[in-house]
Amino acid sequence: MKISVIIPMYNEEENVLKTLQTVEAVLTDFNENYEILVVDDGSQDNTTPLVKEYASTNSQIILLEHPVNMGMGRALITGFEYSSGDVVVTLDADLSYDPLYIPKLIETLDSAAVDIVIGSQYMEGGKTESIPFHRLFISKLANKIVGYALTGDISTVTGILRAYRREVLDSIELESPGTEINPEILSKANAVGYKIKEIPVVLKGREYGESKVKIKSTTVSHLLFTFYEKPMMLFGIVGLTLCVIGIVSALYLFYLYLIGSLDPTRPLMLFMVVTILAGNSDIDIRIRCNPDKPFKTRNISSSKGK
Template sequence: MIDSGIQISVVIPLFNEEESLPELSAWIERVMLANNFTYEILFIDDGSKDQSWAVISELSRKNPCIRGMRFVRNYGKTAALQTGFQAVKGQVVITMDADLQDSPDEIPGLYKMITDERYDLVSGWKKKRFDPITKTIPTKLFNAATRGISGVTLHDFNCGLKAYRKEVVQNITIYGEMHRYIPVIAKWNGFAKIGEKVVQHQARKYGHTKFGLERFIFGFLDLLSIAFVNKFGRRPMHFFGSLGTLMFFFGSLIAFWLISSKIYKIYVSHEPFRNVTENPMFFLALVAITVGSQLFLAGFIGELFVKQSVNKTGDYLISDKAGETNKI
């Protein structure tokens, strides 16, 4: 059901893209009018230092379908997308970058895959890229690692051109640098019908890229965080408790064996007394016992936090309800 009557919301995060904004907005408008779409464009200015906000303000004055939000400082692309997701009104949400490397001509195809083919999410795949090799090779490695860890079989997780059902973007939370993993987060939240569409990639027309190679390092760490939280976020004792118990058990076993063998040598074999602490294995056993105990306690404390969180928020996603009007 579309209360607002808007079919498509286009969310565009940006940082210092004043040159490309007029051309991008005009291009989107042409596509929307040619296909008779009702739409809105949300520009999220991530603390730009140039005249991007002035351009957005002028564009919104000329076209009532254009809205803008401006951060007081640069928070990052993930924060911009999360803010846009909470403000959209359209049935289908399209995200794209502001640098004109994503083509608005792809919007009708993406929209059709969501509405007609009933995908929850469709990710663009820039099969033919116009980026330097220093960017394409790390991207391929990054995508391969993400596929292996997440089980989501997309070719291009980092493509900014994606389409979502509104319910998807308003029922997930992203932070840090996790915008690359929205398909992974969506799948783990129950939105499992994820598609892919080959899209046109264009060379950057204005300015220069705002991202460096460090994004791949931070991105991989974020992927590990997502994987861990998804698997053990609701049951931390299963991870910390299991690991702690194993370490405590093996540490205790080693310590018991060292002490028992020392007693045997003294009282049975009548060997000269030597302090058990002279054996470095004894200290390894003590470390294992200590760390194992701490891990177990960490799991226990984690369980207490999870219990409190569930009691306060109850943030489980519900797809349907029945019998709301029934009285007990």
């Protein structure tokens, strides 16, 4: 069995050497038939020269370069296309997840007879350490919201620490350029019928450098992904919002009635009726409808670049 480990990097000069040394040591002890694919996503610091220098002493380390920053999703897709392993592991560049989890992920693939194994900090037994409160709160909320849009009881849907069987990646077409690629993979793998399992891990705050995840854009992209997966959720949210506005308007009108200053001809009366009716209609649509969304698949066995 050959193992491919894909590590996207963007301005990670502080972490390059430690990350490559640690991952290399873990893989050498576990299975010497491996490759480490570093996808430099348009770094503007010394990430590329450091990777090149380190790779000059180990032919199993492969550097793939993007001319400009294209996002985590595009970096992972590039890694998937150029990897040759029977098992593909994805890992972040700052060692937020300990590379020692790599053997556990791969062993779980076989022992549990599944197709994808996720390192989950939010399942029972998993935990987080030294993560800023606001980032942890947003991360947990995003996983709850996006997880609701996916089938299966998955606690961590946005994390990068995973192991895939090669056939999973060869049978789905990925499109997301950003961090939403991680839930996209799970959504499409679920639809095909692949089995997914989580194992508990510890997620730590980065030791060196700054996080490259932009909270606002990531949150928006995850919300958009959720609405794309389950568009009826949007109707439900809109409907609930309109109902709340209508109820508040009704309470205000009732207050005006009690003090004797209610004017039945005021536009607020019509506004209250319209918002409540519209809100109920959207919620009714959300309850009654559950459309299936088609997705693309592909077979890249004859077109994968090297």
